[in-house]
Amino acid sequence: MKRGSSLLMAPTESMRYYEALGIDTKLVLDAEELKQRFYGLSRQWHPDRFARSGEAEKRKALDMTSLLNDAFRTLKDPITRAEYLLEENGMGPAKSAPPELLEEVFELNMALDELRDGDESARGQLTDARARFFGMRGEIDQDLAAMFANYDSAPSQDTLSQIRATLDRRRYISNLVRDVDKELNK
Amino acid sequence: MSTFQIDFGNAGSKIVGIDLGTTNSLVAVMDLTGPRILGGIVPSVISLTESGDVIAGSEAREMLLTHPERSVYSVKRLMGRGITDIQEELKLFPFHLAQGSESVLRLDVGGKVMTPPQVSAHILLKLKNDAEAELGMPVTQAVITVPAYFNDAQRQATKDAGRIAGLEVLRLVNEPTAAALAYGLDKRNQGIIAVYDFGGGTFDISILRLHDGIFEVLATNGDTHLGGDDIDNLLLRIALEDIQSEWGEDISGRNDAVQLLRRAVIDAKEKLSFVPTAVIDMQYGGKRYQREINVALFDKLIEPIIERTLVSCRACLQDSGIPVDEIDEVVMVGGSTRIPLVRSAVERLFRTRPHTELNPDEVVAIGAAVQAGILGGEVEDKLLLDVTPLSLGIETMGGLVSKLIHRNSTIPASATEQFTTAVDGQKNVLIHVVQGERELVKDCRSLARFDLKDLPPMQAGMARIEVKFLIDANGILSVTARDVRTGKEQSIEVKPSYGLSDEQVEAMILESFNEAEHDFQERQVREARVEADAILAATEKARRNDVYSELSDEERAVIDKSVNELLVVYHSDDHLLIREKIDALNDATQSLAENIMNNAVRGMLKGTKL
Numbered sequence: 001m002k003r004g005s006s007l008l009m010a011p012t013e014s015m016r017y018y019e020a021l022g023i024d025t026k027l028v029l030d031a032e033e034l035k036q037r038f039y040g041l042s043r044q045w046h047p048d049r050f051a052r053s054g055e056a057e058k059r060k061a062l063d064m065t066s067l068l069n070d071a072f073r074t075l076k077d078p079i080t081r082a083e084y085l086l087e088e089n090g091m092g093p094a095k096s097a098p099p100e101l102l103e104e105v106f107e108l109n110m111a112l113d114e115l116r117d118g119d120e121s122a123r124g125q126l127t128d129a130r131a132r133f134f135g136m137r138g139e140i141d142q143d144l145a146a147m148f149a150n151y152d153s154a155p156s157q158d159t160l161s162q163i164r165a166t167l168d169r170r171r172y173i174s175n176l177v178r179d180v181d182k183e184l185n186k
Numbered sequence: 187m188s189t190f191q192i193d194f195g196n197a198g199s200k201i202v203g204i205d206l207g208t209t210n211s212l213v214a215v216m217d218l219t220g221p222r223i224l225g226g227i228v229p230s231v232i233s234l235t236e237s238g239d240v241i242a243g244s245e246a247r248e249m250l251l252t253h254p255e256r257s258v259y260s261v262k263r264l265m266g267r268g269i270t271d272i273q274e275e276l277k278l279f280p281f282h283l284a285q286g287s288e289s290v291l292r293l294d295v296g297g298k299v300m301t302p303p304q305v306s307a308h309i310l311l312k313l314k315n316d317a318e319a320e321l322g323m324p325v326t327q328a329v330i331t332v333p334a335y336f337n338d339a340q341r342q343a344t345k346d347a348g349r350i351a352g353l354e355v356l357r358l359v360n361e362p363t364a365a366a367l368a369y370g371l372d373k374r375n376q377g378i379i380a381v382y383d384f385g386g387g388t389f390d391i392s393i394l395r396l397h398d399g400i401f402e403v404l405a406t407n408g409d410t411h412l413g414g415d416d417i418d419n420l421l422l423r424i425a426l427e428d429i430q431s432e433w434g435e436d437i438s439g440r441n442d443a444v445q446l447l448r449r450a451v452i453d454a455k456e457k458l459s460f461v462p463t464a465v466i467d468m469q470y471g472g473k474r475y476q477r478e479i480n481v482a483l484f485d486k487l488i489e490p491i492i493e494r495t496l497v498s499c500r501a502c503l504q505d506s507g508i509p510v511d512e513i514d515e516v517v518m519v520g521g522s523t524r525i526p527l528v529r530s531a532v533e534r535l536f537r538t539r540p541h542t543e544l545n546p547d548e549v550v551a552i553g554a555a556v557q558a559g560i561l562g563g564e565v566e567d568k569l570l571l572d573v574t575p576l577s578l579g580i581e582t583m584g585g586l587v588s589k590l591i592h593r594n595s596t597i598p599a600s601a602t603e604q605f606t607t608a609v610d611g612q613k614n615v616l617i618h619v620v621q622g623e624r625e626l627v628k629d630c631r632s633l634a635r636f637d638l639k640d641l642p643p644m645q646a647g648m649a650r651i652e653v654k655f656l657i658d659a660n661g662i663l664s665v666t667a668r669d670v671r672t673g674k675e676q677s678i679e680v681k682p683s684y685g686l687s688d689e690q691v692e693a694m695i696l697e698s699f700n701e702a703e704h705d706f707q708e709r710q711v712r713e714a715r716v717e718a719d720a721i722l723a724a725t726e727k728a729r730r731n732d733v734y735s736e737l738s739d740e741e742r743a744v745i746d747k748s749v750n751e752l753l754v755v756y757h758s759d760d761h762l763l764i765r766e767k768i769d770a771l772n773d774a775t776q777s778l779a780e781n782i783m784n785n786a787v788r789g790m791l792k793g794t795k796l
């Protein structure tokens with residue numbers, strides 16, 4: 001199948017995940033309350049409740065429930081929730097690596113290569129790097145929490161751009177941690 | 187018959203819950219008092235009789251020993267599989283493939299060609315008949331359980347089997363989830379539980395959150411080709427080698443000998459769950475083979491198999507995001523969990539004593555009945571939120587997989603993608619959908635190719651086709667597409683990579699109706715004969731009564747003639763004719779019966795003091 005560059009972004013009705021769960025478009029949500037809403041709406045709309053209904057009602061139940069499930073899955077995690085909100089605002093993730101990390105990543109990749117080639121001395125360096133990146137991610141999460149609260153109280157394009165850049169950095173670091181873990185645990 | 191039925195609504199029909207297992211199957215129903223097993227355990231074996239009928243269950247399991255070439259067991263291993271998937275199975279199981287198995291597997295059962303769904307349909311039919319006999323009403327709708335780790339094709343094949351058996355499959359429920367429902371009904375309504383389901387041919391692990399009647403599956407993992415069968419095969423291999431060196435002959439090619447040995451191996455295996463040593467004991471062709479196996483050797487043999495289940499458990503824990511010390515209970519399901527080493531390994535991993543008090547053979551069917559009750563509206567406070575076990579993706583450039591719906595997503599789940607054309611005037615777009623966790627298409631399982639057809643001629647990149655992928659509550663994918671610019675539905679041709687097309691299933695349903703007609707006929711004849719037996723016996727008894735001698739010669743002649751006529755048609759296959767003669771005899775003996783009755787009443791009155 002040919003797709004590649006011909007793939008387009010899917011347009012969606014804006015913020016339908018928030019709408020499906022009946023909540024305001026906030027970045028800070030109460031996890032327990034969200035779950036209770038999800039359970040309540042599932043009880044109402046799950047196809048199990050419509051097993052003996054007509055085709056139209058069955059179809060509606062199926063569509064509603066799949067939307068609910070997709071919404072809850074996306075919104076229950078603060079990071080995917082923020083990604084969703086940004087995406088809905090037309091701010092997709094950046095493709096390139098954060099420039100301030102380039103040098104460190106270069107060294108890290110060298111160490112990863114060495115370990116792959118059987119050079120065990122690289123292990124220490126990688127363990128250190130992992131701890132450092134892990135710490136960075138922790139800090140980023142704290143920063144994000146503050147930015148999320150900031151956005152909720154005073155929504156602005158500036159805050160969103162700031163969140164966008166921070167999320168890109170976070171995703172990049174997460175991938176690094178994952179790659180290092182994979183190599184260390186081999 | 188003068189019995190009457192009480193109708194509890196739903197127009198008299200009941201949804202049954204069916205555990206369609208690798209080794210055994212079971213049907214249950216939700217009653218006013220709770221779930222109830224109907225009939226008994228039905229071995230998942232079918233056999234072709236000499237007269238050309240297919241039988242299923244215990245009788246078929248006996249025939250497996252005498253006529254292995256006309257019998258099939260463990261067919262669940264073949265459901266929704268292609269010929270390349272089952273090479274391992276073919277080495278270890280006596281499946282005989284028929285011609286034309288390249289696209290759809292076909293089994294040669296004593297000369298009769300059957301697909302795996304058709305074989306399963308015979309097991310389902312047996313369960314359906316058992317349920318109807320016990321409920322005294324027709325059964326047309328069912329919930330059927332499947333291993334949680336079954337992929338789309340395996341699920342579809344199970345649904346096809348139901349259709350072929352004349353059952354509307356209202357829902358496929360994952361086996362560990364069904365067990366959790368049964369367990370939750372009985373024991374616990376809050377907390378986190380793990381269900382470790384190790385059956386005859388499949389292994390599943392599921393982690394669930396229970397909350398006020400909601401059963402939310404957080405993660406699931408497993409192996410659809412790992413079970414008690416594999417343990418049997420390990421022991422079987424050892425025994426076959428032994429026999430080769432002891433008897434100086436290789437009996438592995440002799441189907442009947444292998445089936446006898448397999449039965450002996452299973453006996454020994456089952457004993458080892460309770461005693462420290464057991465003997466594999468078989469006689470064949472005037473020779474006897476005996477070998478003692480102790481638990482230590484047995485444990486050593488099966489350890490790699492158990493380790494494979496633990497790998498799945500660890501992955502499932504990781505995916506669930508639940509730390510192991512937050513697991514409140516582990517529920518054990520499936521016959522293989524009777525093995526002590528399995529229990530201790532599970533206890534060590536989850537750091538909690540596994541629950542074994544539910545009957546591991548029945549708990550899945552009970553859970554299926556609860557789900558049937560949920561669908562039927564009898565159970566209102568419970569709701570199951572299950573997940574898809576495998577990620578769903580589409581092929582992109584370079585043979586890579588772009589994931590659309592991730593594993594462990596709550597179902598129903600959906601994803602929408604837009605497609606367009608790459609060259610001017612392109613008329614169709616082909617979408618290849620795969621299931622699996624790997625990054626390359628070749629390492630995933632191909633589900634189907636969807637052909638978006640008859641696109642209007644346009645410049646490259648101008649078409650806007652929105653395709654919606656939807657996994658329903660059964661874990662089965664459906665795909666719809668629409669032209670974004672016109673809003674019109676876009677036609678799609680589906681080419682499933684494995685399994686049967688809709689037309690093929692339809693043809694099999696027709697075929698099974700013909701067979702069912704034949705089965706029904708048989709049953710009618712059998713029932714008529716039972717009635718004939720009853721009236722013949724009653725007449726014989728009446729002839730010895732004093733009243734008989736009081737009849738006129740003419741009356742006696744009519745009775746004798748009627749008896750003879752009934753005996754003549756008794757062995758015919760025409761149940762209407764048998765019934766006609768039964769009625770005639772009934773008429774002929776009516777005054778005799780009345781006289782006997784009156785006599786008896788008189789006798790009673792005589793002895794009564796007023």
